[in-house]
Amino acid sequence: MKNLAAVCLAMLLCAGEAMADAIVRSQAMFADTIAEYYVEDNHLRLELEIGINDVAAFRNLLPDALYQRLGYDETPLKERLSKFATEDMPVLADGKKLVGRFTSIGPATRPLRDQITGEVLPTPEDEETVVIRATIVFPFDERPESLTLVAPRETGMANIGFVLYHKGVAVNDYRYLSSGNTVNLDWQDAWYSSFPERSMRRQYYSPMTGFIYVEPYEVRKEIIVRPADIQRYVDLGLAGATTIPAERHDEIKEKIVEFLSDHFPVKIDGESVEGSVARVNFLRRSLRSSVVVDNQDLELLPATVGVIYVFPTDGLPQTVEMEWDLFNDKTPTIPAATVDQAGPLPVILEPDFSTLRWENFLKFPELPTLTNIQKPPTVLQSVAGWGRWLMLALSIVLLAGLLRSLFTKRTLSVPLLSFSLSALAITVVFFHQHRQVAMNDERLTQLVGDLLHNVYRAFDYRGEEVIYDVLEKSVSGELLTEIYLETQKGLELANQGGARVKVKTTEVNNAELRNRDGNRLTIESDWKVSGSVGHWGHIHQRTNGYRANLEISVIDGVWKLTGLEILEEQRL
Structure with a gap:
C-alpha cells in the first residue's frame, strides 16, 4: 500500500527544465575543437581537444612523419x-x-558534454571520438x-569553443x-573577472539575485547570495579564506539568514508581511539546475547560498x-524574476x-480543485446487479404462462397479466439502474483518474492539517497515514533544496477490473x-x-483508495 508514496516520489526523477533567467543557448561546447583556459596565480594553462576537421589549422602540433605525409615542409616538430x-x-x-x-600532446578520447552546461558526462563506448589533446x-x-x-x-x-x-x-x-x-582579471576576487563584451558574460554573473514565486495559498521569496560578498557587510569569518569547510556551513548560514532578515521586505496586496525561513542551502548552480552541496568543503569564490x-x-x-x-559598486544591478x-x-x-x-x-x-468522485451503487442499484436476471427469467415465465392460457383457454388471465407486466417493468428498471453504475472500462478509468487526481x-494545499x-476524502485505512507521511517527504527534492513538486496533470490510459468482492474492486491501471x-x-x-493494481472500496458511502501495488514504473 505504501507504494503510492513511491509514485509521488519517483515522478520527481525525470526532468526537463525551463529557467527563470533568459538562457543564451550556445552550441560552442560541441565545436570541432575545445579550448579550456585555466588562469592561476603565476601561469595560464591551455587544454586543447582538437577535432579531425580542424587538424589542418593545428598542423604544427602533428608529428614530423604525419606532417610531411600531408604535404607540408620538413620543419621539425620542436620548431613548430x-x-x-x-x-x-x-x-x-x-x-x-x-x-x-x-x-603533453597526443591522441585521446573526447568526453561527452551536457548540451546546456557543457559539463563533462560519462561517454558511451559507441559514442567515443578520437581527438588530439594538448x-x-x-x-x-x-x-x-x-x-x-x-x-x-x-x-x-x-x-573553437572555449571557456x-x-x-x-x-x-x-x-x-x-x-x-x-x-x-580583464580581478585578482582580489576572481568572480568579477570578465570579458568586456556583454555576449561573453556568463549567465550567472551576479553574486546576488532574487525571485518571487506566486502560487495559490503560498508566496515564496528566494534569495541567492555569495558568502564572499556578504562578508563585505558582516563578518562571516571568511576574511583571507580560500575555502568554506563543511563544519562551518551551519554557522555561516545562520549569520547570512540573520543579515538578510533586515533586507528585501515583502508586501502582499499592499500589506507588509513577515515570512518564515523554509530552507537554507549551499548551492552549486549551473545552467541546468541548482544542486544542494551542504556538508562538504567548498571553494570560497564560487560558493553560493540560497x-x-x-x-x-x-x-x-x-x-x-x-x-x-542592497546595491554597491560591485553589484550596481541585480537580475531578478x-x-x-x-x-x-x-x-x-x-x-x-x-x-x-x-x-x-x-x-x-x-x-487546487478536487473532483467529485462518482457515487457507489445504491441499495437498489446493488440489488439490480443480480436481480435483473432473476426478474428477466420471472418475466419470461409469466409471459409464457400468459400466452399458454391465452391459446389454450381462449381467455386472458387478468391477475397473470398484471404480474407479467409488473415483472417486466421491474426488469426494465433493474437493467436501467445497473447500466447507471456498471463498472465498464470507461467508468473504471474515470474512477481511477478522479481518485489519483484528488490524491x-x-x-497543493498548505498546512499539515x-x-x-x-x-x-479519497484515501482510507492504513494507506492514508502512509501516503501522507511518505508523500510529504517524497514531494520535496532533497538534492535541490527541498523544493516541492506541483502535479499538473494525471492521465489514465486504461483501467481493467480484475476482481470484485462486493463493494471492493481490484483494478489494474496505467497512467501518466x-x-x-x-x-x-x-x-x-x-x-x-x-x-x-489498485484496491478501491466503498467507505462511508464513497469510493476510496484502500490499497496500491506498483507493477511497473517508467520515466517518460
Missing part, C-alpha cells in the same frame, strides 16, 4: 610547437606575448591585468573563440512586491528601479503523471508513467 605557442594560438598578457611550453602552460612573473586569447589564422580558420576559468571560477559560459578575446522564505496566503493574491535594498503559472518574468533591478513586483494578470489561474491535488483532511517544481530560478518539468 614553439611557433604554435607564439604565432598560431598565442596568449598576450597586458599586450605582450607569453612564452608557452607544451607539457596542454600548454604559459608562465608569467607578475599578475597581468588582462589576457588576450588568439585563435589560429595563418594556418587556417578553426571552429576560461580564473582561480576556479568560470568567467564565461562556452562561447566561440575569435582572435582578440580579452579578459535562502527560501514562505508566506502563506488565502488563495491567489493580486500583487506581491519585494524591495531590493517573478514566477507564476504563466512562467518567469525576468527583470533587472537597479537603485532607481528597485522593486520586484508581481501583478495577477492570470486570466484562468489554476486553483495529488491534496498536496488541511492536507491530511483533503487526502482523507506530469508536474513541475520551481526553485532557485529554475522550473523543472517531470513526467512518469505507472502500471499498478
Whole structure:
C-alpha cells in the first residue's frame, strides 16, 4: 500500500527544465575543437581537444612523419610547437606575448558534454571520438591585468569553443573563440573577472539575485547570495579564506539568514508581511539546475547560498512586491524574476528601479480543485446487479404462462397479466439502474483518474492539517497515514533544496477490473503523471508513467483508495 508514496516520489526523477533567467543557448561546447583556459596565480594553462576537421589549422602540433605525409615542409616538430605557442594560438598578457611550453600532446578520447552546461558526462563506448589533446602552460612573473586569447589564422580558420576559468571560477559560459578575446582579471576576487563584451558574460554573473514565486495559498521569496560578498557587510569569518569547510556551513548560514532578515521586505496586496525561513542551502548552480552541496568543503569564490522564505496566503493574491535594498559598486544591478503559472518574468533591478513586483494578470489561474468522485451503487442499484436476471427469467415465465392460457383457454388471465407486466417493468428498471453504475472500462478509468487526481491535488494545499483532511476524502485505512507521511517527504527534492513538486496533470490510459468482492474492486491501471517544481530560478518539468493494481472500496458511502501495488514504473 505504501507504494503510492513511491509514485509521488519517483515522478520527481525525470526532468526537463525551463529557467527563470533568459538562457543564451550556445552550441560552442560541441565545436570541432575545445579550448579550456585555466588562469592561476603565476601561469595560464591551455587544454586543447582538437577535432579531425580542424587538424589542418593545428598542423604544427602533428608529428614530423604525419606532417610531411600531408604535404607540408620538413620543419621539425620542436620548431613548430614553439611557433604554435607564439604565432598560431598565442596568449598576450597586458599586450605582450607569453612564452608557452607544451607539457603533453597526443591522441585521446573526447568526453561527452551536457548540451546546456557543457559539463563533462560519462561517454558511451559507441559514442567515443578520437581527438588530439594538448596542454600548454604559459608562465608569467607578475599578475597581468588582462589576457588576450588568439585563435589560429595563418594556418587556417578553426571552429573553437572555449571557456576560461580564473582561480576556479568560470568567467564565461562556452562561447566561440575569435582572435582578440580579452579578459580583464580581478585578482582580489576572481568572480568579477570578465570579458568586456556583454555576449561573453556568463549567465550567472551576479553574486546576488532574487525571485518571487506566486502560487495559490503560498508566496515564496528566494534569495541567492555569495558568502564572499556578504562578508563585505558582516563578518562571516571568511576574511583571507580560500575555502568554506563543511563544519562551518551551519554557522555561516545562520549569520547570512540573520543579515538578510533586515533586507528585501515583502508586501502582499499592499500589506507588509513577515515570512518564515523554509530552507537554507549551499548551492552549486549551473545552467541546468541548482544542486544542494551542504556538508562538504567548498571553494570560497564560487560558493553560493540560497535562502527560501514562505508566506502563506488565502488563495491567489493580486500583487506581491519585494524591495531590493542592497546595491554597491560591485553589484550596481541585480537580475531578478517573478514566477507564476504563466512562467518567469525576468527583470533587472537597479537603485532607481528597485522593486520586484508581481501583478495577477492570470486570466484562468489554476486553483487546487478536487473532483467529485462518482457515487457507489445504491441499495437498489446493488440489488439490480443480480436481480435483473432473476426478474428477466420471472418475466419470461409469466409471459409464457400468459400466452399458454391465452391459446389454450381462449381467455386472458387478468391477475397473470398484471404480474407479467409488473415483472417486466421491474426488469426494465433493474437493467436501467445497473447500466447507471456498471463498472465498464470507461467508468473504471474515470474512477481511477478522479481518485489519483484528488490524491495529488491534496498536496497543493498548505498546512499539515488541511492536507491530511483533503487526502482523507479519497484515501482510507492504513494507506492514508502512509501516503501522507511518505508523500510529504517524497514531494520535496532533497538534492535541490527541498523544493516541492506541483502535479499538473494525471492521465489514465486504461483501467481493467480484475476482481470484485462486493463493494471492493481490484483494478489494474496505467497512467501518466506530469508536474513541475520551481526553485532557485529554475522550473523543472517531470513526467512518469505507472502500471499498478489498485484496491478501491466503498467507505462511508464513497469510493476510496484502500490499497496500491506498483507493477511497473517508467520515466517518460
